[in-house]
Amino acid sequence: MAILLAFAAGVVLASYAGFREFLPGLIEGAWVTVQITVLGAMLAVVAALIAALAKMYGPWPLRWLAIAYIEIFRGTSALVQLFWLFFVLPHFGIVLEPLTVAVLGLGLNVGAYGAEVVRGAIQAVPRGQWEASTALNMSRASALSRIILPQALVAMIPPWGNLFVELLKATALVSLITLGDLAFRAQQMNQTTLRTVDIFSIVLVIYLCLALVLSQSMRALERWAARGIARGRVA
Amino acid sequence: MGGAGNRARAGRLMLWDWNYTFEILPELARAALVTIEATLIGFILAATLGLALAILRMAKNPAISIPATVFVEFIRSTPLLIQIFFLFFVFPHFGITLSGFTAGVLALGVHYGAYCSEVYRAGFENIPRSQWEAALALNLGIVDTFRSIIIPQAIPPVIPALGNYLIALFKETPLLSAIAVLELMQTAKILGSESFRYTEPITLVGLFFLVMSLVSAALVRLVETWLGRVGRRV
Numbered sequence: 001m002a003i004l005l006a007f008a009a010g011v012v013l014a015s016y017a018g019f020r021e022f023l024p025g026l027i028e029g030a031w032v033t034v035q036i037t038v039l040g041a042m043l044a045v046v047a048a049l050i051a052a053l054a055k056m057y058g059p060w061p062l063r064w065l066a067i068a069y070i071e072i073f074r075g076t077s078a079l080v081q082l083f084w085l086f087f088v089l090p091h092f093g094i095v096l097e098p099l100t101v102a103v104l105g106l107g108l109n110v111g112a113y114g115a116e117v118v119r120g121a122i123q124a125v126p127r128g129q130w131e132a133s134t135a136l137n138m139s140r141a142s143a144l145s146r147i148i149l150p151q152a153l154v155a156m157i158p159p160w161g162n163l164f165v166e167l168l169k170a171t172a173l174v175s176l177i178t179l180g181d182l183a184f185r186a187q188q189m190n191q192t193t194l195r196t197v198d199i200f201s202i203v204l205v206i207y208l209c210l211a212l213v214l215s216q217s218m219r220a221l222e223r224w225a226a227r228g229i230a231r232g233r234v235a
Numbered sequence: 236m237g238g239a240g241n242r243a244r245a246g247r248l249m250l251w252d253w254n255y256t257f258e259i260l261p262e263l264a265r266a267a268l269v270t271i272e273a274t275l276i277g278f279i280l281a282a283t284l285g286l287a288l289a290i291l292r293m294a295k296n297p298a299i300s301i302p303a304t305v306f307v308e309f310i311r312s313t314p315l316l317i318q319i320f321f322l323f324f325v326f327p328h329f330g331i332t333l334s335g336f337t338a339g340v341l342a343l344g345v346h347y348g349a350y351c352s353e354v355y356r357a358g359f360e361n362i363p364r365s366q367w368e369a370a371l372a373l374n375l376g377i378v379d380t381f382r383s384i385i386i387p388q389a390i391p392p393v394i395p396a397l398g399n400y401l402i403a404l405f406k407e408t409p410l411l412s413a414i415a416v417l418e419l420m421q422t423a424k425i426l427g428s429e430s431f432r433y434t435e436p437i438t439l440v441g442l443f444f445l446v447m448s449l450v451s452a453a454l455v456r457l458v459e460t461w462l463g464r465v466g467r468r469v
Binding site for chain 2: 071074075078080083084087092168169170176183186197203211215
């Protein structure tokens with residue numbers, strides 16, 4: 001409800017501005033933003049699962065590696081991480097494309113936060129589930145992959161929705177490493193046309209729309225996944 | 236061309252230059268003060284604005300509560316960087332020209348104020364209805380009810396959550412470099428562009444953030460146990 005009103009307020013704000021004039025260019029930028037968000041989200045989920053499982057069940061070298069990854073990426077700023085990948089890695093002979101830097105930096109950053117989400121969700125599965133798996137003579141690995149994780153995955157959808165919105169918002173940072181995303185296009189247009197009010201209002205509304213689409217689809221996913229659980233319980 | 240090749244070779248020979256590290260340390264320390272200043276002022280702003288927004292959102296009159304809710308949702312779903320640009324580039328068109336530091340701190344305060352308002356709201360929702368009813372029975376006005384009944388009970392339990400947002404806000408201050416505020420990140424970038432050595436400045440900045448946020452996270456956990464309740468790290 002409030003979100004819809006926020007959206008309406010945004011559209012009013014943007015429609016008096018030069019929607020027609022600036023929209024095509026900004027949409028191109030938004031496409032880059034969407035690409036980085038989607039690729040970054042995929043990397044984040046993979047990194048989070050690996051880091052959380054390594055931290056919880058890995059042998060000690062892996063566990064310490066996972067803890068170091070999580071604390072370093074959660075403890076420093078996303079922008080510092082992007083700059084480090086962009087400016088410092090070339091010094092060690094590793095030159096990455098700006099798009100790679102963006103996906104890698106943001107994906108690993110969100111993945112570190114996600115690792116704690118994954119850990120929380122796995123720990124929230126009742127102990128009885130582990131005990132039942134042991135009683136059925138399942139190995140730890142198959143109990144984890146067939147009993148525990150499927151339940152934990154459902155529980156972690158809502159916090160992941162929040163993280164994805166944070167990721168979307170963080171993609172604006174990639175404009176500072178010369179990637180032509182929405183924020184970059186906005187600054188570029190601002191410098192050439194100086195119609196600052198119009199451009200930045202439209203950009204805010206585009207980000208708002210993207211965030212709404214993202215959070216609504218995560219909510220739909222949540223409902224869909226939870227329906228599977230309910231069916232399982234009845235049977 | 237040859238120069239660049241030499242630089243690259245020199246760089247490969249010397250991965251970490253300690254002399255250069257000590258040379259830039261004083262300048263980075265000065266910049267760290269700007270970062271800390273921005274963090275503290277920004278957070279004071281966020282904590283105050285958040286409380287105001289949370290109280291406005293509880294108003295019975297929808298003409299007050301709905302705009303406050305819309306404002307919070309709007310701020311929370313748009314990037315901080317764009318909000319900083321908005322204050323810095325757009326406000327002058329309305330006759331309000333802000334310095335980079337002011338615009339940046341204001342944006343940090345408003346952005347995290349929206350997040351803090353959710354924290355306060357959770358605190359207020361945990362106050363039993365009977366407390367409100369008792370205040371009403373004692374014929375306390377709305378101001379007295381908040382000041383002497385509700386706020387003293389609602390705020391202490393949410394202090395750890397606010398602390399986590401303080402850390403989050405601290406980690407967002409590098410964004411002020413986008414509007415040329417001379418905080419840590421911007422200083423590191425300038426130092427790097429002068430010497431063509433980015434390794435030391437940016438790594439030092441990263442280390443500074445890592446140490447500061449690990450220490451403050453530990454402090455928050457300490458406060459959490461001191462308050463005798465288990466909270467959640469952001």
